[in-house]
Amino acid sequence: MGSLSLIGYKIKKNPVITLLLPFIALVSVYFVVFRTDDSILGIGSLPLGNHKWAHEIEHTWYFPFTSRFKMPRYSYKTQHNWLFNDRVEDIIPEGHIAHYDLNKLRSTPDAAVDKERVLILTPLQSFDQRYWDNILHLTYPRDLIELGFIIPRTKTGEEALKKLEIAIKDVQSDKKNQRFAKVTILKQDSQSFDKLQEKERHALNVQKERRSAMALARNELLFSTIGPHTSWILWLDADIIETPMSLIQDMTAHDKPVLAANVFQRYYDDEKKEDSVRPYDFNNWQESDSGRELASKMQPDEIILEGYAEIATYRPLMAYFHNKNNPISEEMMLDGVGGGCTLVKAEVHRDGAMFPSFPFYHLIETEGFAKMAKRLNYEVYGLPNYLVYHKEEFN
Amino acid sequence: MGSLSLIGYKIKKNPVITLLLPFIALVSVYFVVFRTDDSILGIGSLPLGNHKWAHEIEHTWYFPFTSRFKMPRYSYKTQHNWLFNDRVEDIIPEGHIAHYDLNKLRSTPDAAVDKERVLILTPLQSFDQRYWDNILHLTYPRDLIELGFIIPRTKTGEEALKKLEIAIKDVQSDKKNQRFAKVTILKQDSQSFDKLQEKERHALNVQKERRSAMALARNELLFSTIGPHTSWILWLDADIIETPMSLIQDMTAHDKPVLAANVFQRYYDDEKKEDSVRPYDFNNWQESDSGRELASKMQPDEIILEGYAEIATYRPLMAYFHNKNNPISEEMMLDGVGGGCTLVKAEVHRDGAMFPSFPFYHLIETEGFAKMAKRLNYEVYGLPNYLVYHKEEFN
Numbered sequence: 001m002g003s004l005s006l007i008g009y010k011i012k013k014n015p016v017i018t019l020l021l022p023f024i025a026l027v028s029v030y031f032v033v034f035r036t037d038d039s040i041l042g043i044g045s046l047p048l049g050n051h052k053w054a055h056e057i058e059h060t061w062y063f064p065f066t067s068r069f070k071m072p073r074y075s076y077k078t079q080h081n082w083l084f085n086d087r088v089e090d091i092i093p094e095g096h097i098a099h100y101d102l103n104k105l106r107s108t109p110d111a112a113v114d115k116e117r118v119l120i121l122t123p124l125q126s127f128d129q130r131y132w133d134n135i136l137h138l139t140y141p142r143d144l145i146e147l148g149f150i151i152p153r154t155k156t157g158e159e160a161l162k163k164l165e166i167a168i169k170d171v172q173s174d175k176k177n178q179r180f181a182k183v184t185i186l187k188q189d190s191q192s193f194d195k196l197q198e199k200e201r202h203a204l205n206v207q208k209e210r211r212s213a214m215a216l217a218r219n220e221l222l223f224s225t226i227g228p229h230t231s232w233i234l235w236l237d238a239d240i241i242e243t244p245m246s247l248i249q250d251m252t253a254h255d256k257p258v259l260a261a262n263v264f265q266r267y268y269d270d271e272k273k274e275d276s277v278r279p280y281d282f283n284n285w286q287e288s289d290s291g292r293e294l295a296s297k298m299q300p301d302e303i304i305l306e307g308y309a310e311i312a313t314y315r316p317l318m319a320y321f322h323n324k325n326n327p328i329s330e331e332m333m334l335d336g337v338g339g340g341c342t343l344v345k346a347e348v349h350r351d352g353a354m355f356p357s358f359p360f361y362h363l364i365e366t367e368g369f370a371k372m373a374k375r376l377n378y379e380v381y382g383l384p385n386y387l388v389y390h391k392e393e394f395n
Numbered sequence: 396m397g398s399l400s401l402i403g404y405k406i407k408k409n410p411v412i413t414l415l416l417p418f419i420a421l422v423s424v425y426f427v428v429f430r431t432d433d434s435i436l437g438i439g440s441l442p443l444g445n446h447k448w449a450h451e452i453e454h455t456w457y458f459p460f461t462s463r464f465k466m467p468r469y470s471y472k473t474q475h476n477w478l479f480n481d482r483v484e485d486i487i488p489e490g491h492i493a494h495y496d497l498n499k500l501r502s503t504p505d506a507a508v509d510k511e512r513v514l515i516l517t518p519l520q521s522f523d524q525r526y527w528d529n530i531l532h533l534t535y536p537r538d539l540i541e542l543g544f545i546i547p548r549t550k551t552g553e554e555a556l557k558k559l560e561i562a563i564k565d566v567q568s569d570k571k572n573q574r575f576a577k578v579t580i581l582k583q584d585s586q587s588f589d590k591l592q593e594k595e596r597h598a599l600n601v602q603k604e605r606r607s608a609m610a611l612a613r614n615e616l617l618f619s620t621i622g623p624h625t626s627w628i629l630w631l632d633a634d635i636i637e638t639p640m641s642l643i644q645d646m647t648a649h650d651k652p653v654l655a656a657n658v659f660q661r662y663y664d665d666e667k668k669e670d671s672v673r674p675y676d677f678n679n680w681q682e683s684d685s686g687r688e689l690a691s692k693m694q695p696d697e698i699i700l701e702g703y704a705e706i707a708t709y710r711p712l713m714a715y716f717h718n719k720n721n722p723i724s725e726e727m728m729l730d731g732v733g734g735g736c737t738l739v740k741a742e743v744h745r746d747g748a749m750f751p752s753f754p755f756y757h758l759i760e761t762e763g764f765a766k767m768a769k770r771l772n773y774e775v776y777g778l779p780n781y782l783v784y785h786k787e788e789f790n
Contacts, residue, residue: 102584102615186623189497189742219747220497224623228581347584352614352749358770375753 100228107231107345111252112140116231117181118248119146119346122238123217126156127163128391130241136171140248146182148225150217153188160238161185184225188217204308208364211305215357215365218339222349230346235339235366242266242389243341250386251343254331257378258348258370260284261388262322263340279319280390282307283338283367284382290314295362303359306336306367321384334382335374336367341388344373351376495623502626502740506647507535511626512576513643514741516543517633518612521551522558523786525636531566535643541577543620545612548583555633556580579620583612599703603759606700610752610760613734617744625741630734630761637661637784638736645781646738649726652773653743653765655679656783657717658735674714675785677702678733678762679777685709690757698754701731701762716779729777730769731762736783739768746771 108114151157172179263281291313356368363371370380503509546552567574658676680701686708751763758766765775
């Protein structure tokens, strides 16, 4: 106190200090503002481009408790920044109480206007740059898109992960308004789903095992990433390399609980000597009388897999209903769907619809999921003229 | 620049300013440190006790986008605070990239030592103070416990919610190390599960509808709260008012995928004129030959509900296997479980096991869940001598 009053006295006596005071105040304020930026906006922190993933430093794959991802304690006081007026993201931290009214969470035809969150889920057995570029070209607001990946515990999985990380780092360290709302990468716990090469993986006898492992992977991914704020889930295979840019807007506009796009494949037609397209995914189908009869005669644990000559179901397959002269928005009711490019209202999953890895009405994985959605009184549709493209087969 | 050199000149000329400079520097440093505390530790922010829930201010029930819960942008630079050295919580913010290795996520007999996260899920149709007090008495580290509630869209639900909020606010604004890691409260989207009074709700003809609605509520709650970091899920009914304090340690120690405690009820025995206990929950059972035969003759959508004279399954019920002279840790294999007090390894749910609201092998809800866990190759057990207590019936 004595020294303070001394200063007060000296200030009065010394006009130079009086002149200096505003300047000192200004320096202090600048310093404070600078510090505020540092802690709130991340300016001055390690550039993301140079950022090493925690596992690169720690040689581990378990991230929740790594210091890199630690956050300051949450304060209920809203942080303002008058200088930069940056949009503060809508983050509800762990450790605090979150309320959600699921009844007010909507999945509407006007998803983007309504600011509905879309979660794109992809089991990633290999990374195709065209898959990623296609994601980046989607015009749905990126800050409403969350991405989730599950990666098999195999060598090809590791390779895919490396490429994926580089791609994500690029986007998430770019302009703030160009970043995805959230990205989650899981390494699979259950048996790997990518053990088989492209050629042999379509053989009927290995399909049951492969589809069952894929179902487990889808469930792990789904249960770990769906949040109380999620409105839509888009299941998009890592092999889908081309879709319309307005994919999410187009598909949400149909306002269907489950909606599958028609998965085709571009190829070079050797006979006609021209580029052409052909149907690829035969998991989108309507049930047939033959299919029902087959099922009724089966043992409880036998399954029907669509698209094999060995099992003649005579089911109407959406792949063959494509007609380029008909409107792109044409819908058809389905009983089975594939996972190539299928949009699901989050409430369908939230009510319990998952991907059975065991025979469910003689169906598994995405086809079993469609049956489960129906058991939960949701309708399942497809868009025969709305094409998305699967990459070419390995040669 | 002119004024700066002028100041430099004046400083040299004026010894008073030279004396003052260290003091000014000190003040600046103090100011900066104070600001750092403000933004990192939340000191100086609105005390939690005075905190109004956002819905109290906004008259809404939809929280994800309310400013109260907004967070500053995450910085990859670790925030240090040498002054208070407060434990920074392990928070992975939305908007950033999270990696999880599901294979390293464990559910072990040494859950507490291994710091495994336990998620306690409760569909809350009414709030009983004894339920809450019992939760608070649990000795498992509270910072490893997350709570999740789903509340029906009814008048009694609203009342339960009000009481729950007061109770939670009390704990979460108490000492930091006494808080739960996370609390999520959902309002139900689907039909309400509490429409029926205690007396009539056990009538067979209303059970199917009630159990189906309860299954939907459980799924909504499960899908919205399970995270990639969750190791165990404890399903605990809002009517369970008494359990051993070491409930979570005791049950995780058994290291079973699904494990049900035996739900009893305290009552006054009018004949013997003394306090006594009786079995309450009959959903924990082993399948019987009679049960299998019944099921084989049923229509696809008929269900078997245990504990009704109308359906004589002669299933061995865990409720009747209680023997107070036998060890408390005695296990028995089960085929159906109830939701009173049942511990589940998160991987069981993550692989797809949910609560069917439709007949699944002629079972629904928790009994259907047990069947589904078995279809996913997980074992289901019960603890006949490990008692937890359901509250008395309404009179």
